Amino acid sequence: MKVTKLFKHFFESEKAGGFTLIICTIVSLFLANSFLSESYLHFWHTQFSEHSLEHWVNDGLMTIFFLLIGLELERELYKGELSTVRNALLPLSAAIGGMLVPAGLYMFLNYGEDTQSGFGIPMATDIAFALGILSLLGNRVPLSLKVFLTALAVIDDLGAILIIAIFYTKSLIWTNLIISLSIFALLCVFNRIKVRNLIPYLIGGVFMWYFMLNSGVHATITGVLLAFAIPFGNGNKKSTSYILQHSLHYPVAFIILPLFALANTAIVINTDWHQALTHHYTLGIALGLIVGKPVGIFLFTYLSTKFKICSLPEDLNWKSIFGVSFMGGIGFTMSIFITLLAFSDVEHIDNSKIMILVSSLVAGLIGFLYLKFVLKKENN
DSSP, X not given: OOOOHHHHHHHHHHHHHHHHHHHHHXXXXXXXXXXXHHHHHHHHTOEEXXXXXXXXXXXXXXXXXXXXXXXXXHHHHHTSTTSSHXXXXXXXXXXXXXXXXXXXXXXXXXXXXXXXXXXXXXXXXXXXXXXXXXXXXXXXXXXXXXXXXXXXXXXXXXXXXXXXHHHSOOOOOHHHHHHXXXXXXXXXXXXXXXXXXXXXXXXXXXXXXXXXXXXXXXXXXXHHHHHHHSOOXXXXXXXXXXXXXXXXXXXXXXXXXXXXXXXXOOOOOOTTGGGXXXXXXXXXXXXXXXXXXXXXXXXXXXXXXXXXXXXXXTTOOHHHHHHHXXXXXXXXXXXXXXXXXXXXXXXXXXXXXXXXXXXXXXHHHHHHHHHXXXXXXXXX
């Protein structure tokens, strides 16, 4: 299988980024429950230009993360695993199942309640964490399995972005939305007339973000739109898209996502915290991530091959697919992000974050231990 250097670079940066996220999460939870708790929590709520630092991280810096996701998706569509329909159908089927089944299980428990808006929480997969856990298995992991998980997670993120845009937009200020989309259209014109300089796109992106922020649509959507306005060209090292994507990998993996983890896992855990995990919405998250994700990914992948819509790569088997489907249950970044949009009640948010962490840990451990046993047996 031909794999681009940029994919390898992406995989390596995401792998290291996943470990960094784990460390930051542990540090944040420790500080939030130590004698420094009050100062640490106050720090993230410090007001700067009418918004808290936590808000600037979630609505500002995370836009850059979504920009990188958009650039990754664009590359996958033009030159990667999603560039041919037949190749794209396997991870696409897996991603659809990995979104529909968890959402269905969550809604089964929460339909008609004020927490039903959280249906999007267990639908997401965290690329950095999932690839980080998979990388612990070393060279025994088939390359096709790494590519499958990456493509699955990228499509998953696109699904999460669409869900955010459609279901978590509470009110619209049409004037600002039209201005933002008009800037996007202008940048697309720049693309068509072959403007390759990155500066006009970045300046336009800032203005797009500002008007999108004040339109009611979540500002991070700007990142994905901007990614598709930036010229891809032939995708080589001199292309505008490649240059920006390459330069964003490390800042996103080692600055932006760690800051997101620090800001959003500052959770004070009380002695009776386990009681909060028996609510319908927390059970829905757990069931969605630990059961819904692997069942949905495996079932839809199996059915798509059974009906000859697509086929498994030669170096993959159903045992590997079953194992990696649990990796899809590692929600973390995107699940927490959607939690912040789905709920306004602090108790709901904190309880959901705790369940996301617990469920992601359980799903990741099951996937890791199962794949370790299967791959070790296959390589002996």
